[in-house]
Amino acid sequence: MAYSEKVIDHYQNPRNVGSMDKDSEEVGTGVVGAPECGDVMKLQIQVQDGVITDAKFKTFGCGSAIASSSLATEWLKGRTLEEATEIKNVDIANELALPPVKIHCSVLAEDAIRQAIDDYQKKVGYSPEADSSATAEESA
Amino acid sequence: MTKPRIYLDYQATTPVDPRVLEAMLPYFGDLFGNAASRNHAFGWEAEKGVTQARQILGEAVGASQREIIFTSGATESNNIAIQGVAKMYAPKGKHIITASTEHKAVLDPFLALQNQGWSITILDVDGDGALSLSDLKAAIRPDTVLVSLMHGNNEVGTLHPIAEIGAICRDAGVLFHTDATQTFGKESIDVDAMKIDLLSASAHKLYGPKGVGMLYVRRRSPRVRLEPIFFGGGHERGFRSGTLNVPGIVGFGKAIEICLAEREKDHAHITGLRDHLQNRLNTELDFVHHNGHASERLACNLNLSFAYVEGESMLLGLDNIAVSSGSACTSASLEPSYVLRAMGVGDDLAHSSLRFSLGRFSTLQEIDLAADATVATVKRLRDMSPLYEMAMEGIDINSIEWSGH
Numbered sequence: 001m002a003y004s005e006k007v008i009d010h011y012q013n014p015r016n017v018g019s020m021d022k023d024s025e026e027v028g029t030g031v032v033g034a035p036e037c038g039d040v041m042k043l044q045i046q047v048q049d050g051v052i053t054d055a056k057f058k059t060f061g062c063g064s065a066i067a068s069s070s071l072a073t074e075w076l077k078g079r080t081l082e083e084a085t086e087i088k089n090v091d092i093a094n095e096l097a098l099p100p101v102k103i104h105c106s107v108l109a110e111d112a113i114r115q116a117i118d119d120y121q122k123k124v125g126y127s128p129e130a131d132s133s134a135t136a137e138e139s140a
Numbered sequence: 141m142t143k144p145r146i147y148l149d150y151q152a153t154t155p156v157d158p159r160v161l162e163a164m165l166p167y168f169g170d171l172f173g174n175a176a177s178r179n180h181a182f183g184w185e186a187e188k189g190v191t192q193a194r195q196i197l198g199e200a201v202g203a204s205q206r207e208i209i210f211t212s213g214a215t216e217s218n219n220i221a222i223q224g225v226a227k228m229y230a231p232k233g234k235h236i237i238t239a240s241t242e243h244k245a246v247l248d249p250f251l252a253l254q255n256q257g258w259s260i261t262i263l264d265v266d267g268d269g270a271l272s273l274s275d276l277k278a279a280i281r282p283d284t285v286l287v288s289l290m291h292g293n294n295e296v297g298t299l300h301p302i303a304e305i306g307a308i309c310r311d312a313g314v315l316f317h318t319d320a321t322q323t324f325g326k327e328s329i330d331v332d333a334m335k336i337d338l339l340s341a342s343a344h345k346l347y348g349p350k351g352v353g354m355l356y357v358r359r360r361s362p363r364v365r366l367e368p369i370f371f372g373g374g375h376e377r378g379f380r381s382g383t384l385n386v387p388g389i390v391g392f393g394k395a396i397e398i399c400l401a402e403r404e405k406d407h408a409h410i411t412g413l414r415d416h417l418q419n420r421l422n423t424e425l426d427f428v429h430h431n432g433h434a435s436e437r438l439a440c441n442l443n444l445s446f447a448y449v450e451g452e453s454m455l456l457g458l459d460n461i462a463v464s465s466g467s468a469c470t471s472a473s474l475e476p477s478y479v480l481r482a483m484g485v486g487d488d489l490a491h492s493s494l495r496f497s498l499g500r501f502s503t504l505q506e507i508d509l510a511a512d513a514t515v516a517t518v519k520r521l522r523d524m525s526p527l528y529e530m531a532m533e534g535i536d537i538n539s540i541e542w543s544g545h
Contacts, residue, residue, distance in 0.1 A: 003456070011456055017524045034542030035527060036487035038450050038467060038476070042526035058526040062452040062467075066524065111543075 028120025193393025233283030297441025306335030
């Protein structure tokens, strides 16, 4: 497996490994993947005043799955929820120079981000119709 | 500081024993002749080397040297045996039997024959990779001409009872081929006592060179006939045309000579180290599953699943240690090991499997370093595994509805 130095670095020094209290009002949790597929990612965000103040992950998966989720937590910190939705799998794949067969790892990371945001928004009673800023998001 | 490289993938291939290399070298020099050149000394010298090797290899399975056909390796031997028997005996019947945990070099020729109109039966195995002999008996039909079942499994090391299989086949009047790639030179084999009609083996699994293998073809009671799969100068009794790989064959002969002379020593050494490795990993880690049979197994093989961590990420952590994994992520197909699947091992545990395979040159120090590295890597990865976290919290992973992808 010819992995990029960035993947190896995230694998050897994963950023933000850990768990948060999933019952906290400030925490959104996303769990995606399946054990029988060889990838499960858990990604959590802590949100204060609409800004992600902390992010944590735990991943069962190959080196690029670990690296994708580690990178995602790095990118999430300090972003608003709206900015967080702008993180796309291609950005993760490009940043880590993932080989084509590993692109699904970056897709999984993007899914985990979405799920974590959705989970948080459900908790605080957010509905997309009530917030006009969300409709500006491109669907590409 | 660079870490020492440790090779624990002896079931993939072995290093050439220096004594084998020494025996081969003259055949790359002055003794370069073509063994099929009958009219000059160059040919005679080459033929002498080949004949010596043929003699030793025949004796190693209790056969006559005239029953040994040289090939490029066990894949070719399996193909010649399976396709050769199927095509030659087609007028008698077009049904052939194998099992789900065989090597692809057996399964794929079976599937190819199925596409050409043969009827095939692929026997199931149990959770240990073991066959049911009553299933085998039940599968044999009046039109069955061949049973092909391996001696020792390359992934999980389970040994099939080939003497009992041979007896069943002989009683039924069906030819028995065994792929002995993983056992030749390591386990005791006698083609008469075990009623084997065809046997495949390869030099590079037993400290010989790559690119040379053999097929034992029984000459009497019964005399096995084969339709060649390729044609040419009629070498090797017409079963396998092509100029012989003389240095490779000489190396194969030397390699088996050493294996036979040192078999007990090698076996004790390898079993001792294997048990030490297994004990250490079982003691120092929880949730470790052994894949394979507890007793009917190859000495060199240790296939373990480390639950809640994924195989490829373990290999990445064991970067100085050569082992292999049944995880999908290590294969081009993204499918986990079909052997583990056939044994009913769940895909999650198949993704978490590592195969350690030990050999003659493995040392206790290497095994301890490998155990240290494996324990450290598994613990580190479990610390970042959401599945291990759930297991620790008492959540049953199988009770969760996963999204999949």
